Amino acid sequence: MKILITGGAGFIGSHVAERLINEKHSVVVLDDLSTGNSNNLQTLKSHSDFKFANGSMLDEDLVDRLMSEVEGCIHLGAALGVKRILERPYESLVANTHGTEIAIKAAAKHNVRFFLASTSELYGKNPIQPLNENSDRVIGSPQLVRWAYSEAKAIDESVAQMFRQSHGLKYVTGRFFNTVGPRQSGAYGMVLPRFVSAAIKGEPLSVYGDGSQSRVFCHVSDAVDGILRIFFNDRALGEAFNIGGEEEVTIGELAKRVISVTGSSSTIAHLPYSEAYPPGFEETMRRVPDTTKLREFTGWKPKFTLDAIIKDIETYLRALP
Secondary structure (H helix, E strand, C coil): CEEEEECCCCHHHHHHHHHHHHCCCEEEEEECCCCCCHHHHHHHCCCCCEEEEECCCCCHHHHHHHHHCCCEEEECCCCCCHHHHHHCHHHHHHHHHHHHHHHHHHHHHCCCEEEEEEEHHHHECCCCCCECCCCCCECCCCCCHHHHHHHHHHHHHHHHHHHHHHHCCCEEEEEECCEECCCCCCCCCCHHHHHHHHHHHCCCEEEECCCCCEEECEEHHHHHHHHHHHHCCHHHCCCEEEECCCCEEEHHHHHHHHHHHHCCCCCEEEECHHHHCCCCCCCCCECCECCHHHHHHHCCCCCCCHHHHHHHHHHHHHHCC
């Protein structure tokens, strides 16, 4: 199959591109390199089944032309991370709503199978955990810009549902829970690359708040496996799936694990959220996925333990020039 990947030079997108090429598909990557990195695609550039288009997903004519040339689209192009949303809220909102609308319209027009990347942020601060695909959205104050990312992704999912009803859009949604691994940037508050990078340098690991907030991390290789299992599954069309790991850990404990796994002499420094994020931030204290649906539909199961994830990120970062 010939597949378009929006945001394909980014962290998850570049891993998807590699996997698809390895599985003998043809890949077209659309990315404006605003947050993606062309170096992530270095191993693919000379491949005959790979093409790179440097452009914006807000360019309707370009997206329409590229979509007319493919059979599938994995839509990963987005402004990611709560920190980025707080720093550039309007730009992020436009990218995450209008960009997705353009992609969905083009996919429906050209009868292209479509994967919509969504997020665990969709559920907000729902206290009933673990979260399944039918869990309620519990969002904080409308005065807090930090919830704009969650709102945008909820709109994206609604648009996809509407186009399935009105145009027969063949789509599936994946909601990512803290995907991590090689190539992920720590620039927008992503905790694991920040921690491992600091540990390698022997610098303090900055834990925000008291460190009791908990998450579940999923290696990008396992996430990509989940993406492709639902993308090519006709039974999954029109459905949403949580994609996440299975080992819950507090951020305070995560810092200790990183120091232990890397053999670092680093210490742990606790910082108030006000020093880490612009005004308007609100923490979600617990976010744990229920991945029963993904497992039952596809047989998917994550392969990487948390320690293996940390070790893989360490190996990647140590090898950087």
